[in-house]
Amino acid sequence: MPKDFLKDAKPNYDVIVIGSGLGGMTTANILAKSGYSVLLLEQHYKLGGMATWFKRPGGKIFDISLHGFPYGMVKSCRRYWSQDIADQIVQLKGVRFDNPMFSLTTTYNRNDFTNLLCNDFGVEEAKIKEFFDFARGMNFYDDQKITTGQLFERFFPGRQDVVRLLMEPIVYANGSTLEDPALTYGIVFSNFMSKGVFTFKGGTDQLVKRMHQEMKDNGVDSRINCSVESVNVERGKVKSVTVNGREINAKAVISNANLSTTIFKMVGAEKFDKDFLDEARDVRLNSTSTQVYMSLKEGEQVEHSTGDLLFSSTSKEFSTDKLLSREITSRTFSFYYPDLRPNPKNRCFIVSSTNANYEDWSTLSKEDYEESKRELVENTLDALEEYVPNCREKIDHAEAATPLTFEHYTRHERGSSFGTKFEGLGVSRGLPEQIQGLYHAGSCGIIMSGWLGTINYGVIVANDVDSLLMKQASSVS
Amino acid sequence: MTPGEIRTAVLDILEGIAQDDDLGQLDDSVAFREQLELDSMDFLDIVMELRKRYRVQIPEEDYPKLESMGSTVEYLTPLMADISA
Ligand SMILES: Cc1cc2nc3c(=O)[nH]c(=O)nc-3n(C[C@H](O)[C@H](O)[C@H](O)COP(=O)(O)OP(=O)(O)OC[C@H]3O[C@@H](n4cnc5c(N)ncnc54)[C@H](O)[C@@H]3O)c2cc1C
Numbered sequence: 190m191p192k193d194f195l196k197d198a199k200p201n202y203d204v205i206v207i208g209s210g211l212g213g214m215t216t217a218n219i220l221a222k223s224g225y226s227v228l229l230l231e232q233h234y235k236l237g238g239m240a241t242w243f244k245r246p247g248g249k250i251f252d253i254s255l256h257g258f259p260y261g262m263v264k265s266c267r268r269y270w271s272q273d274i275a276d277q278i279v280q281l282k283g284v285r286f287d288n289p290m291f292s293l294t295t296t297y298n299r300n301d302f303t304n305l306l307c308n309d310f311g312v313e314e315a316k317i318k319e320f321f322d323f324a325r326g327m328n329f330y331d332d333q334k335i336t337t338g339q340l341f342e343r344f345f346p347g348r349q350d351v352v353r354l355l356m357e358p359i360v361y362a363n364g365s366t367l368e369d370p371a372l373t374y375g376i377v378f379s380n381f382m383s384k385g386v387f388t389f390k391g392g393t394d395q396l397v398k399r400m401h402q403e404m405k406d407n408g409v410d411s412r413i414n415c416s417v418e419s420v421n422v423e424r425g426k427v428k429s430v431t432v433n434g435r436e437i438n439a440k441a442v443i444s445n446a447n448l449s450t451t452i453f454k455m456v457g458a459e460k461f462d463k464d465f466l467d468e469a470r471d472v473r474l475n476s477t478s479t480q481v482y483m484s485l486k487e488g489e490q491v492e493h494s495t496g497d498l499l500f501s502s503t504s505k506e507f508s509t510d511k512l513l514s515r516e517i518t519s520r521t522f523s524f525y526y527p528d529l530r531p532n533p534k535n536r537c538f539i540v541s542s543t544n545a546n547y548e549d550w551s552t553l554s555k556e557d558y559e560e561s562k563r564e565l566v567e568n569t570l571d572a573l574e575e576y577v578p579n580c581r582e583k584i585d586h587a588e589a590a591t592p593l594t595f596e597h598y599t600r601h602e603r604g605s606s607f608g609t610k611f612e613g614l615g616v617s618r619g620l621p622e623q624i625q626g627l628y629h630a631g632s633c634g635i636i637m638s639g640w641l642g643t644i645n646y647g648v649i650v651a652n653d654v655d656s657l658l659m660k661q662a663s664s665v666s
Numbered sequence: 667m668t669p670g671e672i673r674t675a676v677l678d679i680l681e682g683i684a685q686d687d688d689l690g691q692l693d694d695s696v697a698f699r700e701q702l703e704l705d706s707m708d709f710l711d712i713v714m715e716l717r718k719r720y721r722v723q724i725p726e727e728d729y730p731k732l733e734s735m736g737s738t739v740e741y742l743t744p745l746m747a748d749i750s751a
Contacts (some may be wrong), residue, residue, distance in 0.1 A: 645707055648707065660723065
């Protein structure tokens with residue numbers, strides 16, 4: 190008989206969370222800490238969602254989405270997880286840009302950027318201050334009509350180089366483009382600029398392990414290999430979920446899975462208003478990624494001066510379309526040194542990431558797909574040669590992941606790496622108005638994506654759920 | 667709770683949230699944002715703590731009422747009148 194991953198699960202919970210991405214785990218943890226009974230269901234064989242890693246023989250370990258996040262993670266981890274987790278967060282001080290317009294190294298914070306823009310790019314200091322203050326003041330309730338492109342045009346007209354410096358890392362951080370609402374840029378950029386780029390010392394596996402322990406201590410019942418088939422609704426209210434063929438009841442269900450999968454596949458279109466469905470159908474998914482994972486042979490090292498995060502490009506101009514194209518001219522290299530990313534053989538790892546279009550990969554025949562992956566690896570090694578001389582001799586393992594890989598492991602439609610475009614946030618927030626007790630807490634709206642964005646969104650949704658459950662409890666008693 | 671007790675209760679919550687700020691100097695008539703390093707997550711934390719500790723429910727549309735200490739205490743006074751300190 191196959192193993193029962195739901196062994197001893199109860200028939201009723203206060204809360205069921207579908208998916209163990211950072212958003213889902215955060216919601217589950219907070220609600221369990223508040224005293225609710227919580228069941229966390231994850232379809233994959235490990236927790237973490239896109240916050241994940243994989244191993245290869247010889248002590249190799251690769252992080253998928255640990256390239257950097259803003260300082261706000263320290264506060265969010267301390268408050269909603271534990272001091273111990275927050276204490277592992279450290280700054281990545283070597284952020285490098287190398288492209289035909291400029292080459293520089295920065296700590297990627299407001300002070301350093303002000304100096305750079307002033308001294309190297311010749312921008313007036315008052316203008317820089319005005320820009321930073323404007324970006325920082327942006328919030329949710331702002332006019333969403335102005336786009337990021339227009340924002341740059343207003344402050345730095347005709348300055349492609351300045352736009353590249355200000356925009357390129359954010360495109361990698363959340364897939365946003367010059368056509369997206371400026372506030373999606375302003376919020377994320379300001380988050381980074383407050384103190385710089387940070388990482389989790391010890392690697393993603395350590396983070397997820399500690400979060401798992403913390404959830405256990407707080408009483409979350411978490412289950413892997415449990416794929417939710419449907420969320421069942423009765424008279425406008427959430428009733429239960431069906432998972433691995435079994436029905437389990439809950440007063441509230443929070444989906445951390447893809448937003449449209451949640452609406453159209455798990456709940457079913459017939460349960461929603463027509464207007465809501467129209468809005469939900471119009472939600473655009475965010476872009477996806479390709480990555481190449483490389484490990485250096487035992488004993489080989491990369492100089493620390495190579496940097497931690499390197500935005501490299503051979504493209505003369507900067508355009509967000511180019512960053513997505515399969516004619517890859519731009520990539521971000523993350524260098525993992527053994528002091529921050531401990532591993533048994535003290536190896537150095539390098540991960541190259543590019544943003545990508547799903548169609549460029551999904552339409553290929555099996556042979557073309559394999560061939561394209563090989564090409565991606567070869568081209569990446571060629572590009573790396575510039576920064577790590579003789580890299581082909583030093584590297585003993587290199588493999589690629591494509592949008593199809595991301596789709597396979599996270600079940601995100603079209604392998605979307607950062608959830609949805611801005612309009613997805615309104616639809617996500619609108620779910621509980623459609624069906625009482627149904628929530629979505631997963632990357633969406635650009636601002637609610639990335640490690641920090643999804644953790645914070647998990648907090649926001651936990652607050653809503655707590656509020657509902659408390660109201661229900663007081664109306665019963 | 668009296669307005670004075672409510673103020674103490676809010677201050678106690680703020681101490682956990684704005685750990686790097688000096689709350690002794692807080693001016694009740696000036697917005698929190700102008701005196702403390704508070705972001706929107708911090709405001710959400712205040713709401714969550716009030717619910718956890720005193721079971722007061724603050725709907726999202728009322729969040730702007732938590733602008734300063736003065737406005738917060740004024741808003742909470744009727745809601746927390748029946749709670750014993
Ligand atoms: C290549 C790449 C690089 C990135 N780099 C960074 C970075 O450097 N910094 C940063 O901050 N962010 C980065 N991100 C983004 C960040 O990883 C994500 O925004 C974040 O981890 C998403 O979390 P989430 O809570 O939305 O859930 P996800 O991680 O999307 O998890 C959703 C979970 O739901 C599960 N699930 C789906 N369907 C079901 C079902 N039916 N039943 C049960 N479980 C289900 C999935 O298996 C998954 O575990 C990167 C993303 C990618 C892809």
